[in-house]
Amino acid sequence: xxxxxxxxxxxxxxxxxxxxEPDELDxxxxxxxxxxxxxxxxxxxxxxxxDARMLEGLAxxxxxxxxxxxxxxxxxxxxxxxxxxxxxxxxxRRAVDIAAGMPTxxxxxxxxxxxxxxxxxxxxxxxxxxxxxxxxxxxRRSEYVAMGRFVGHLSDEAIAAVVxxxxxxxxxxxxxxxxxxxxxxxxxxxxxxxxLRGLLRAAHDERLWPEALDLIGQLEEDLRERFxxxxxxxxxxLIESLLEVVSERRELWAELLPLVALLPEDSQRLVADxxxxxxxxxxxxxxxxxxxxxxxxxxxxxxxxx
Amino acid sequence: MEEELAAxxxxxxEQRAHLAALxxxxxxxxxxxxxxxxxxxxxxxxxxxxxxxxxxxxx
Numbered sequence: 001x002x003x004x005x006x007x008x009x010x011x012x013x014x015x016x017x018x019x020x021e022p023d024e025l026d027x028x029x030x031x032x033x034x035x036x037x038x039x040x041x042x043x044x045x046x047x048x049x050x051d052a053r054m055l056e057g058l059a060x061x062x063x064x065x066x067x068x069x070x071x072x073x074x075x076x077x078x079x080x081x082x083x084x085x086x087x088x089x090x091x092x093r094r095a096v097d098i099a100a101g102m103p104t105x106x107x108x109x110x111x112x113x114x115x116x117x118x119x120x121x122x123x124x125x126x127x128x129x130x131x132x133x134x135x136x137x138x139x140r141r142s143e144y145v146a147m148g149r150f151v152g153h154l155s156d157e158a159i160a161a162v163v164x165x166x167x168x169x170x171x172x173x174x175x176x177x178x179x180x181x182x183x184x185x186x187x188x189x190x191x192x193x194x195x196l197r198g199l200l201r202a203a204h205d206e207r208l209w210p211e212a213l214d215l216i217g218q219l220e221e222d223l224r225e226r227f228x229x230x231x232x233x234x235x236x237x238l239i240e241s242l243l244e245v246v247s248e249r250r251e252l253w254a255e256l257l258p259l260v261a262l263l264p265e266d267s268q269r270l271v272a273d274x275x276x277x278x279x280x281x282x283x284x285x286x287x288x289x290x291x292x293x294x295x296x297x298x299x300x301x302x303x304x305x306x
Numbered sequence: 307m308e309e310e311l312a313a314x315x316x317x318x319x320e321q322r323a324h325l326a327a328l329x330x331x332x333x334x335x336x337x338x339x340x341x342x343x344x345x346x347x348x349x350x351x352x353x354x355x356x357x358x359x360x361x362x363x364x365x
Contacts, residue, residue, distance in 0.1 A: 018332045025328075027321035028313060035313035042311055043329055050333055051340050058344060061359065077350050081336070082343035 004251045005214045006033035009176055014040045016145045017047070048085065048115050058082070059089035067094055071101030080109035088118035095122040099130070108137040112146045116153045123153040131158040132165050139170040148177025159183070160190055168195070168202035176211040181218050188215075188223050196230045204238050209245040213255035228262035239267045243274040253286045257293040268298045275302035 010033050015022040017040060028036060058078075062070050074083050087095055087110065099107060099122070111134055116123055131154060138147050151159060151174070163171065175184060191199075203212035216227045231238060246252040260271050278286060287303045295303070314322055351359045 018328050019335070020328055020332075025325075027317050027325065030316060031313040035311065039311045039313040043332075046329065047333055047336055051337055054340070054344060058347065073347075073350060077347040079343045079346070081339050082347065085340065 003033050005176075005210060005255065007031065007036060008210075009033075010036035010040065013145050013149075013177065014043065017043060044115055044117075048118065051085075055082075055085050056089055059086040062086070062090065067097045068101065070098045074098065075102060075106055080106060081113050084110040084113035087114055087122060090122075092121040092125060095119070096125045096127075099126065104130075104133045104137050107134045108141065108143070111138060111150065112143055116149050120153045123150060124155055126154075126158065128155070128158045128161045132161050135162040136165060139166050142173075144170070144173035144177045147174045149179050151178055151183060152180035156186070159187060163187055163190055168198040169206050169208060172199060172202055172208045172211040172215060175215040175218075184215065184218050185220050185223060188219055193226070193230060196227055197234070200227070200231055200234060200238060204241045207241075207245055209242050210249065210252060210255075213242075213252060213259070216259060217255050224259060225262055228259065228264075232264035232267055236266075236270060239263075239270045243270060247274060247277075250282065250285070254289050257286075257290050257295065257299075260293070260295060260299050261297070265298065272298035272302040275299060 007029065011022050011025050011028060014028075014036065015025055018024075028039075031039075062074075065073060078086070083106075090098070102110075107130070135147060135150075138144075147170075154162070166174070175187075178184065188196075199212060199215070203209045216224055219227070242256070246256055256271070260268060263271070275283060275286060283303070290299070290303055314325065317325065348356060348360050
């Protein structure tokens with residue numbers, strides 16, 4: 001991911017954590033993404049460590065109540081925030097048993113409030129069907145930040161099931177918000193060509209090209225080639241819509257250029273036309289970005305007179 | 307906390323103060339909500355035991 005997109009994702013996550021609008025964090029727009037991640041982790045710890053004694057006391061108190069009764073009591077009397085904060089303090093097997101008695105919408109409320117790092121063992125043991133139900137509820141609510149934070153803590157089986165059951169725009173959003181990008185290759189390898197087409201179509205239909213470029217740019221070479229092949233089979237409107245978004249958001253050239261050489265020549269000509277349509281200073285700036293991409297062919301020619 | 311983190315190095319004093327205020331507000335809001343929820347949770351404990359349990363849990 002370019003540092004620009006990575007920074008955007010981090011700002012959205014920090015804003016979600018603090019429950020403020022992202023523009024409240026404008027002052028951080030130049031910060032390094034890794035430093036933003038460190039800040040977010042520190043803020044998470046700061047928030048979650050407050051009231052630790054009370055939470056540990058409550059978690060201990062639940063031991064006095066039979067497992068079968070805790071789910072109902074927790075819903076009625078604890079509420080999702082308190083349950084989320086105590087989830088990682090309860091013995092994992094018992095926590096999974098308690099969760100089994102909770103409805104999906106309550107678990108989704110909890111998921112938004114939980115720090116997955118502190119409940120990792122519980123999350124990894126959750127039954128796949130329940131994980132899928134909660135993921136679909138979070139997707140329905142557009143809670144992509146929460147979904148992206150969970151992926152690294154779920155079992156491979158649960159991830160595969162979720163990927164099969166969520167729609168293409170949701171998958172693009174989640175990939176963009178994913179904390180553990182190293183799991184993307186394994187996820188994309190699960191997808192048939194029809195699903196790759198669906199992801200590109202979702203990028204086109206919902207103007208999710210930043211998310212799609214971010215996803216494709218993170219993948220291993222053979223997977224990027226699979227996307228390029230699918231893009232090459234689509235009609236010109238697909239590449240044209242990509243170029244329209246890139247023209248509006250110039251920072252996306254840095255994401256697109258490393259992928260251009262993988263596209264068929266017809267698609268490369270469309271990219272070359274978009275390059276020629278730039279005014280001279282913009283074209284010089286994009287040429288500077290392209291220098292590291294080793295471009296020749298139609299796009300390389302479009303930069304020839306810069 | 308934020309003074310120790312590199313992400314805030316480039317911020318002006320005013321921007322740091324704003325960020326610190328946002329973090330403090332989030333903590334305050336969360337703490338208030340947690341304590342309200344805990345009070346509600348403890349309401350299920352029989353009245354005779356409530357004081358003792360509350361002291362054990364909430365200090």
